Amino acid sequence: MSENWHRRVLENKGALFAGLSTLAISVGGIVEIVPMYTAAWGIEELQGVSPYTPLEVAGRDIYVREGCYNCHSQMIRPMRAETLRYGEWSRAGEYVYDRPFQLGSRRIGPDLHRVGGKYPDAWHFEHMKDPRSTSPGSLMPAYTWLYDAKVDPADVTASVGGLATLGAPYADTSEAAVSAALSEQAKGVVERLAASNLQTEPDTEIVAMIAYLQRLGTDGKKVLGQKAER
């Protein structure tokens, strides 16, 4: 047999070559991704995790818009140095309502997965406006525009509706219900800020951002804390 037998069989045949290449590049992805949906050894559920509220959804959309994931992770690894610094390590079941996922890949700033409840609302308010006022030496840009820009209830309704379509259990996704939920939760944030002598309108983007950050990792912390007690 000539040493060029494989040319006749394969390397001269465009369609066959394309077919075999397609097969070769398909196997790995199928084997790794499909079981996440179908198998018991896929993504583990965690009871007690609920969807983000409309105000938190608005905050999360801003988090994505500003590209916070370029500098902050949301994934605490199960290592002593990480749990000491950030708290309980992250579980897959905590992220089921995260679209898009925001795990991040580089910590130019610290991990934020358990930042919820770590600082008062006022700290976030000051920090986003002038990061160096709370964290001297920080590299973070100031996000001054969040203090003027307004959250649009129609826009948030579109997001909440989309997330509901994809499976997040919201009782009522009408604009009226979303607007009501937005003002209700925003009022709480504004009052806590006012207690620290910080004034802002309830429909500013910073209020939504604070609501989102304060929610991060709190469901998991609660559930995992109860588990540990048992």
Add this chain to the structure above:
Amino acid sequence: MEHARYDDETTKRFVLATVIWGFVGMLVGVILALQLAWWPANLGIPWTSFGRLRPLHTNAVIFAFGGNAIFAGVYYSMQRLLKTRMWSDTLSTIHFWGWQLIIVGAAVTLPLGLTQGAEYAELIWPIDLMIAVVWLVFAANFFGTLAIRKVEHMYVAIWFYMSTVITITVLHVVKSLALPVTLTRSFPIYSGLTDALVQWWYAHNAVGFFLTTPFLGMMYYFLPRAANKPVFSYRLSIVHFWALVFLYIWAGPHHLLYSALPDWAQTLGMVFSLMLIAPSWGGMLNGLLTLRGAWDRLREDPILKFFVVGISFYGMSTFEGPMMSIRAVNALSHYTDWTIGHVHSGALGWVGMVTFAMVYYMVPRLWNRPLHSVGLATTHFWLATIGLVLYVVAMWVAGVTQGLMWRGIGEDGGLQYPSFLDTTIRLMPFYWIRLVGGLMYLTGVVLMGFNVLKTVNSAETANVGVANV
């Protein structure tokens, strides 16, 4: 006569677009490097803040610089390898202008904060649709050309191009499945860790099939011609091609080691990443050994210089990558600048250097003019190489430094550096060194742009093309 047969006009456009977008993408990179060293460079306005500009940098370098380089190389070499003009001039034109339109769309939307929030897949869904259409136009033109080829045998380069065309289609479609909720916003059909897995399957293989296989194909075409030597081993190219395309696709989960992704998937990612050393080094060796007997020409020829450093950095980063995929190493390197250094040794070292070599090879042949200045090209080479080394070494040191500080446990059992900020401030000297390295690399690109411009506009003609079919 060759020029009547081949469509070189499209190739010329792609070459010029490569140079222009390369400059833009790297300029944004330098601005980002400055922002990390000196925060006021964020300018206090939304459109130039780091979080919005960084996606512009990554997308511009990968898809605008890298993409146009791929198309230039493929259009140039494919027609010559298959001895036929591209199948459809109309598709070639749509392909070129469609791709530039996508890039302009990215350059407008990303600073506005319109994003899907996933690395290297930030572009909003209407642009994703455009990418799908333009990519399929390219695919149709590719397979159409293959069907009308005048040479029965498909040379190695064609296999690598084909795997790129097929795999990028699959990756882009699966990764982009999303539910649009407004004209500019959508949510992925995957959530949480599944979304993360799909993301890194996509992103890692964008590295594999956008920044590796097409450039290997171009190495197989351009290097033997530049060196005037046959490829070292046809058999090795068969083995490493099939091993590479099969193994690459599994390696994505190495981006999620120690995350909440199920352990079995993490382990698969790690094991396949380690196996990837073999086919990667197969490609590197086949490239370097093609230069056997031609090493003396490295002294005068900047094209060969670029190739040798590019292929060497390919070998270095395909060794480094698998090492970083080992759990114990990843525990230190993940989330640090080591990763940033790693991708830049691949992007600046491999993709950049091979692209520069191709540009210096193609421009005189496409325009039938001698290169304006070989000395300037050599200066470009040294600026790029020294800049690259400064960049990568600074990031290694920064990454290991910060990784060690994060994990330091004091005698009392608590964190040695409880303030996160202390670990960031320690990196400042390295961020300045990175900026210098990046500036040198960018300066090299400016020299290349000048050299190309002078060559293209020169009155002198020389029939370089026919001598080097």
